[in-house]
Amino acid sequence: MLVFSWSLFALLLVSSSLAEVIKYTLEENATKGLSVGELLERANRDRHPDFDEPQLAQGDIAIRADGNKNADPCTSRGCLWSKWSDGKVYIPYYIANHFSSRERSIIVRGLESFSGVSCIRFRPYQNGDYEWLSIESREGCYSWVGRQGGSQVVSLSRSGCLYHNTVQHELLHALGFNHEQTRSDRDNHIRVLWENISQDMKYNFDKINTLNQGTSYDYNSVMQYHKYAFSMNNQPTMLPYPNSNVAFGQATKMSQNDIDRLNRLYKCCKY
Incomplete structure (x- = not known):
C-alpha cells in the first residue's frame, strides 16, 4: 500500500x-516574436484589478488614485535606492510562493541580469529589511517608478508577464525609469500619430520631464513601446523621425543605452 x-x-x-x-x-x-510593449499591452488589456491594486498610467506604471498620470516622481522627490559604502546598491526582494519553480527561475534570471552590468544587486529579503520589492502575480504587469518605501509591489502575472524582457522592463521602472516614448526630447525622434490612438489612451503619450542621464534617444531600449501601442484602428501610433524606416520597439533585453543610463543614474563606478 x-x-x-x-x-x-x-x-x-x-x-x-x-x-x-x-x-x-x-x-x-x-x-x-512579440515585443516587450506588445507583451505588456496584451497582458494588461483585460485587466480587472482588485480593490487594493493601483491605477496604471502609460500601460504598466502604478500611480496613486489622486496622482498625476504624467508626473515623474523621480523629478519631484528622491526615488533612488540607497547606495552602500562599497558602492553597490542592494535591493531586497521577496518572490511570492504562488510562482512555480520554472516561473521563479525566469524572475531570478531577470533580477540577476543587473549584477553583471551595473552596481545594482538584488538580494533575497531578510528580517529587518524596511523596504523591498514584493514580486507577486497580481492583475497584469506593473511597477511603481522608483523607490516607494516599505513593501513595494512589482506585479508579474503568471498569465502573460513572465518573460525576460518584461521582468527587466518592470525592474527598470522600480529603479526609477519611465518609458522611452515619453522622454522630454521625444519629438526629435518619434512622431506621435494622435489620430490613431484610442481617446482614453492619449495621455500615455504625453511627454514628462524624464531623467535621460545625458544619453541619446534609444529605439532599441527595452523601455520603448512598439509602433502600434494603444492603437484604435490597427494603424501605427508612432513613427521614427526623421527616418521613418528605423526599426524600434523590438527589444528582447536591456540595450547598452539602458545599461549606460542606469549606471549614470546610480553613479556606478565599478560593477
Whole structure:
C-alpha cells in the first residue's frame, strides 16, 4: 500500500510537471516574436484589478488614485535606492510562493541580469529589511517608478508577464525609469500619430520631464513601446523621425543605452 501511494504521488508530480511544460510551450508559441510593449499591452488589456491594486498610467506604471498620470516622481522627490559604502546598491526582494519553480527561475534570471552590468544587486529579503520589492502575480504587469518605501509591489502575472524582457522592463521602472516614448526630447525622434490612438489612451503619450542621464534617444531600449501601442484602428501610433524606416520597439533585453543610463543614474563606478 505504501509503495502504491508513493507511485501515485510520483505520477502526480510527473503529470504536473508535464502540464506546466505544455502550458509554457503553448504560451511561448503564441507570443513568439512579440515585443516587450506588445507583451505588456496584451497582458494588461483585460485587466480587472482588485480593490487594493493601483491605477496604471502609460500601460504598466502604478500611480496613486489622486496622482498625476504624467508626473515623474523621480523629478519631484528622491526615488533612488540607497547606495552602500562599497558602492553597490542592494535591493531586497521577496518572490511570492504562488510562482512555480520554472516561473521563479525566469524572475531570478531577470533580477540577476543587473549584477553583471551595473552596481545594482538584488538580494533575497531578510528580517529587518524596511523596504523591498514584493514580486507577486497580481492583475497584469506593473511597477511603481522608483523607490516607494516599505513593501513595494512589482506585479508579474503568471498569465502573460513572465518573460525576460518584461521582468527587466518592470525592474527598470522600480529603479526609477519611465518609458522611452515619453522622454522630454521625444519629438526629435518619434512622431506621435494622435489620430490613431484610442481617446482614453492619449495621455500615455504625453511627454514628462524624464531623467535621460545625458544619453541619446534609444529605439532599441527595452523601455520603448512598439509602433502600434494603444492603437484604435490597427494603424501605427508612432513613427521614427526623421527616418521613418528605423526599426524600434523590438527589444528582447536591456540595450547598452539602458545599461549606460542606469549606471549614470546610480553613479556606478565599478560593477
